[in-house]
Every structure is written in C-alpha cells, then in structure tokens.
Amino acid sequence: xxxxxxxxxxxxxxxxxxxxxxxxxxxxxxxxxxxxxxxxxxxxxxxxxxxxxxxxxxxxxxxxxxxxxxxxxxxxxxxxxxxxxxxxxxxxxxxxxxxxxxxxxxxxxxxxxx
Numbered sequence: 001x002x003x004x005x006x007x008x009x010x011x012x013x014x015x016x017x018x019x020x021x022x023x024x025x026x027x028x029x030x031x032x033x034x035x036x037x038x039x040x041x042x043x044x045x046x047x048x049x050x051x052x053x054x055x056x057x058x059x060x061x062x063x064x065x066x067x068x069x070x071x072x073x074x075x076x077x078x079x080x081x082x083x084x085x086x087x088x089x090x091x092x093x094x095x096x097x098x099x100x101x102x103x104x105x106x107x108x109x110x111x112x113x114x
Contacts, residue, residue, distance in 0.1 A: 013090045019056050021065070026054040028072045042071035 029039045036054070040047035045064050052058035053068075060068065069075075096104050 018059050022056050043067040
C-alpha cells in the first residue's frame with residue numbers, strides 16, 4: 001500500500017476518486033451527445049481503452065485524461081460533492097475496521113436514528 005502525504009489517502013481511496021473521474025467523463029460524453037467511438041476519435045485515443053476508462057476497468061493516464069477533457073471542452077472535473085462523500089466513507093471505514101461487528105451494528109443503529 002502506497003502512503004500519501006496524509007496516510008489516510010491509501011490506494012483504495014485514490015481508486016475511488018479515479019472511479020468518480022471516470023464517471024464524470026462518461027456523463028460529459030453522454031451530455032455532449034458523443035458515442036464512445038466519436039469521443040475516442042476526437043480525443044485521439046483507442047476506443048477500447050476509453051470504454052475501459054468509462055466503465056472503471058482502467059485508469060486513464062494523465063495524457064489520456066487531458067485529451068478526453070479537451071475533446072469534451074471540460075475545463076475541470078469537479079469532484080467536490082463526490083470527494084466529500086468518499087472522504088466521509090473512507091474515514092468511517094478506517095474508524096470501524098477494528099471494531100467488533102456488534103459494536104458496528106450499534107453505531108449504525110444510532111446513526112440511523114438521527
């Protein structure tokens with residue numbers, strides 16, 4: 001497991017962020033009315049690779065990501081809401097990973113009652 005500046009940002013956390021970037025790419029492509037083939041041609045990347053990226057089977061290289069963003073006229077990929085959700089889920093999972101199942105169940109019942 002690679003460690004980042006903040007040790008809580010492990011590979012699993014980064015993978016979740018990348019997954020959300022991939023979803024944003026697919027959403028932007030659909031909103032623009034492009035097929036996968038059209039976007040692949042516009043971005044000058046392999047169609048099969050683009051499909052894998054959009055469906056979470058592959059991580060885009062920085063070069064591919066920039067090509068895709070330019071082809072979709074995306075100035076940025078806003079992950080604010082997704083980032084917060086992932087951050088909370090990740091922190092919760094780290095906090096409860098060593099607890100007994102019955103303790104986790106009690107915590108969940110408390111949270112659900114709020």
